[in-house]
Amino acid sequence: MAIQFTAHEVKVDLKEKTKLKTFLKDLFAGEGQGLKNLHYIFCSDAYLLEINKQFLQHDTYTDIVTFEMGEDPDVTEGEIYISIDRVKENAEKFKASINQELHRVIFHGALHLCGFKDKSKAENELMHQKEDEYLIKYFGALE
Template identity: 50%
Template sequence: MAQTVQFHSADKTLRFSNKTRLKQFINSLFTLEKKSLSSIHYIFCSDEYLLQMNKDFLQHDYYTDIITFGLSGKGEPIEGEVYVSLDRIKDNATQHATTIERETLRVIFHGALHLCGYKDKKKEDITLMRRKEDYYINRYLKG
């Protein structure tokens, strides 16, 4: 059976201990959210790479830490691509006085939660998204 969670490098490589465990945990996140996962591809990249994607696909001219593309139709098992700027993660970790590991988990889980249907445009949606991120980060770190 093909891996449902895959990590790829565009122009940066994720340095993270025990990637296999992290992939298994991402699978369990979808199970806990009662969502069927077909596949999710995380593509790790630089600020410049993601800025170009933001311009090309979303017509946004600013840096972001993550762009998530849902590729499955309604009612189908979830399929998606999640582009993650490792440069932004590093800067955000410093800015928010947290570890790079914790910020990496936040962004990775954020992308998965978007594919599960969570939004982050309105204040109440952002609050729920942060609660979910924290829940999964703490659950993962407790191991």
């Protein structure tokens, strides 16, 4: 099982990577989802916009795009692209620290790969509850 973090043409200050990897493994296990490979790619708005256009036919900025890459629905192999520009902007917008917002998005992508959706109002509310639950478990409290 491998979890990787890569910065693509951006600077990201991701602390305690070993702790985060262990936590993510526990998140998947707690949600009853197997995990084989997970790759987080931190990038710019422009880079993620191109991915959004090319693969999802969406011509909009977003903070995250999640791809399931594996064949087995019970074992995750995925790539998660996160725009550091969006994370910083959303941290300011929601009056959160950049570190907390970055982890919220990291957990959000993992939850997508565990089967959680966020299209309907009810799905979105559940996703936010799960994000908060994992942020509190990770940090001990919301920053």
